[in-house]
Amino acid sequence: MLRIAIPNKGSLSEPATAMLHEAGYRQRTSGKELVITDEENGVEFFHLRPRDIAVYVGSGKLDIGITGRDLLMDCAAPAEEVLPLGFSRSVFRFAADPGTASSVEDLRGMTIATSYPTVVAKHLSDHGVDASVVRLEGAVETSLQLGVAQAIADVVETGATLRHLGLVTFGDPIMESEGVVVRPAGAKSNEAAQRFLRRLQSVRVARTYVMIDYDIRAEDVEAAVKFTPGLESPTVSPLHRAGWVAVRAMVEADRAQQIMDQLEDVGAHAILATRIHACRV
Ligand SMILES: Nc1ncnc2c1ncn2[C@@H]1O[C@H](COP(=O)(O)OP(=O)(O)OP(=O)(O)O)[C@@H](O)[C@H]1O
Ligand SMILES: O=P(O)(O)OC[C@H]1O[C@H](OP(=O)(O)OP(=O)(O)O)[C@H](O)[C@@H]1O
Numbered sequence: 586m587l588r589i590a591i592p593n594k595g596s597l598s599e600p601a602t603a604m605l606h607e608a609g610y611r612q613r614t615s616g617k618e619l620v621i622t623d624e625e626n627g628v629e630f631f632h633l634r635p636r637d638i639a640v641y642v643g644s645g646k647l648d649i650g651i652t653g654r655d656l657l658m659d660c661a662a663p664a665e666e667v668l669p670l671g672f673s674r675s676v677f678r679f680a681a682d683p684g685t686a687s688s689v690e691d692l693r694g695m696t697i698a699t700s701y702p703t704v705v706a707k708h709l710s711d712h713g714v715d716a717s718v719v720r721l722e723g724a725v726e727t728s729l730q731l732g733v734a735q736a737i738a739d740v741v742e743t744g745a746t747l748r749h750l751g752l753v754t755f756g757d758p759i760m761e762s763e764g765v766v767v768r769p770a771g772a773k774s775n776e777a778a779q780r781f782l783r784r785l786q787s788v789r790v791a792r793t794y795v796m797i798d799y800d801i802r803a804e805d806v807e808a809a810v811k812f813t814p815g816l817e818s819p820t821v822s823p824l825h826r827a828g829w830v831a832v833r834a835m836v837e838a839d840r841a842q843q844i845m846d847q848l849e850d851v852g853a854h855a856i857l858a859t860r861i862h863a864c865r866v
């Protein structure tokens with residue numbers, strides 16, 4: 586059985602579970618189930634704290650984990666990212682009261698509060714900045730008001746928390762993160778692990794593309810397929826109505842509306858965009 590760690594709570598939990606469900610794996614029905622066996626797929630899921638996942642995987646106790654790239658970096662366990670998953674995206678940044686600092690160099694001699702002390706210490710040392718790092722579990726922004734630190738380094742998703750407190754970010758982003766699949770560093774590839782990765786990859790592709798179908802006069806098809814070249818080549822089939830064809834091709838979901846406008850302009854009719862539930866390409 587493939588033993589896989591998945592986040593039991595927090596920002597990663599719900600999107601990770603949704604992706605695994607789409608990939609055809611049985612998921613827990615109650616938040617209290619900590620270990621789930623999916624006999625049919627030969628997989629056992631362990632619901633663990635996101636911060637602990639790379640530690641378990643790095644120690645070799647579990648074969649695979651889903652966690653955040655920033656959490657992986659912060660725990661410094663011998664685990665490595667093998668597949669980015671595209672959800673729980675965030676940017677990790679310095680922030681402070683306006684006027685405190687404008688670059689990482691300005692932090693020399695200051696105290697920085699963060700829940701990711703390893704990531705911050707490495708960034709400071711990479712920039713040759715000598716500063717203190719205080720580790721806090723959460724609500725890191727409040728440490729400024731309470732005088733525990735002069736600056737913070739924290740996850741910024743929408744920026745609403747910082748705006749609410751009148752804080753500003755400064756310096757280059759420390760890192761960009763998203764949900765990732767991790768394996769023990771240097772782990773040998775095996776068929777079960779590869780199959781799991783292929784399934785998740787197929788969900789990513791299915792989410793990235795939509796299927797576009799349209800009807801068009803045969804003489805206009807060359808103009809239209811320029812906008813819908815497909816992954817290999819679009820499917821063009823004859824229609825019962827003489828002189829007309831139907832075209833089918835995958836396009837990037839975030840460009841679908843723009844492409845539909847272009848297809849209309851070259852004479853396409855009955856243009857449909859359909860979500861792809863699963864795919865192997
Ligand atoms: N708004 C956000 N707040 C916190 N983490 C976020 C956010 N958006 C994305 N993430 C990512 O989620 C992971 C952190 O998840 P984690 O469960 O440890 O913290 P959390 O979602 O803040 O939950 P909690 O604060 O309840 O522990 C990191 O990889 C982080 O980059
Ligand atoms: O940019 P935003 O969309 O405002 O999101 C970022 C905020 O969300 C997280 O806090 P969380 O709510 O997880 O509380 P915590 O600090 O206790 O972890 C993070 O630590 C920031 O404070």
Ligand SMILES: [Mg+2]
Binds near residue numbers: 723
């Ligand atoms: Mg949090």
